[in-house]
Amino acid sequence: MSDQSEVEDLLRRSAPQVLGVLVRRHGQFDLCEDAVQEALLAAAHGWPRYGLPAEPVAWLVTVAGRKLTDHWRNERARRQREDTVAAQEPLARQHAPGADVDLLTDTPSSAADATLELLLLCTHPSLSEPSQIALTLRAVGGLTTAEIARAFLVPEPTMAQRISRAKATISAAGASFTLPGKDRDERLAAALHVLYVIFNEGHTATAGQALTRIDLTAEAIRLTRRLNRLLPGDGEIAGLLALMVLIDARRDARTSADGRLVPLAEQDRRRWDHSAISEAADLLARTLATAPLGPYQLQAAIAAVHAEAAGDADTDWRQIAILYNMLERRSDNPVVTLNRAVAVGMAEGPGAGLAVLDSVAEDPRLRRTHRPDAVRAHLLEQLGDHAGAHEHYRRAARAALNQREKRYLEERAAGTGPVGTTGRG
């Protein structure tokens, strides 16, 4: 690894901590972000020449802080109030602190905590989901605007505008940097949701997107891992991390050589990352033993049951059906019931699966989506009703919004077509 990329790595890891400390100290998210960017630039030029400082985060905080002060000095008339307070109380708590806030210090652990607060800020409820995603990747992930734009296939100016508006929204909302305890759980759940959405974007990316330099699944895992290190006792963070690692472990087996989707039942499990699976299963086991149960842990448990099976036929579908049942009771998502229908179909026969499917097929939230038809087709195929399966695969294929899934469903429709079969199982 060259010096330059070591420095880049270090800067990317440090940036959110620096931003977190400054925002906690001063508010004004957008100004702090600008100051941090300038400090990063100075570091990117200076560190390879003069060597790394002993305390990189502290160095960046100092330099960025100086740039902020310079900015305020120049904007004195317009920012009179903040300027005065900043000059008099360098460690002031400028926002009403929550009951659980300690006095601000610049210890490394406080910088790490600031990263968590920063994540909660970026997933502020006043922002739309695309904005939360963009801001999180930018401010917490340290990705450049260009990298984020490329990952989501939007023009760079569009992504820049989205991020800039998000920063302004947060600043305008005067978002308190520290939160009272009750709200914090909700906000943490929202943050986890954003990380999961980022992971899924990467996971379902088309082949073209997979060729981009920035791997969204890796970013999501990295950020969740960091959260897990900061809050090791939080069961849902650990659950989400385990879930992501377990799903990502199947990545190599998920796509065929010609870019087609390989469903779980047909995947070559030797191509799964078994050491990652081991790591995640250990984490999950520890978590289930100690933390209160939650939806991400349940989803991880389901993924773990799949991961333990040597092949599709060895899968403990009964256990999976039970886990989906537990998940159903905790979440209001009809997709969970669809998944349970598949599991019940495997455990008790397609007829039983269809009964579960019928209990949710008319849910308005599933209207116009392809999933109920896809599940029905799959169950009818297992029942031996090839005409019915064909019809529903066809409908599902038409409605699918993901190209690879669409192609897969079209193939299954062809395989259950009226003019003989392709001989595929």
Added chain:
Amino acid sequence: MKYLLIIQMNPATWDSLSEEERTEIGNGQSKFIDTITASGEMVGSHALADPSQSAVVRGRPGAATVTDGPFLEAKEYMGGFYVVDCENVERAHELAAMIPGTDHLPVEVRPVIFTAGYGL
């Protein structure tokens, strides 16, 4: 999520509008572009020539026939489209309603499932 906002051009309807109405609709498009640019949802925009300027190509290279005009004489056709990247389908509907002229020329909102090109 990306959506195409397709303006359905209907020449009979267009001809029935006054000069002022047509100008307003035309000028309003740049205002709409400003709106979606400011909101960070703009991906692209194209206005299309009249289908009389189209040709239909059939067959493989070396053996292709080229016929003047569109597939069929439609009373309605694609006049132009926007590509937007927005939060969900409800927002896409909201944006479509902001396009000037929608009380005369309806807009089809269609999800995009694959994008390449445009330097993306």
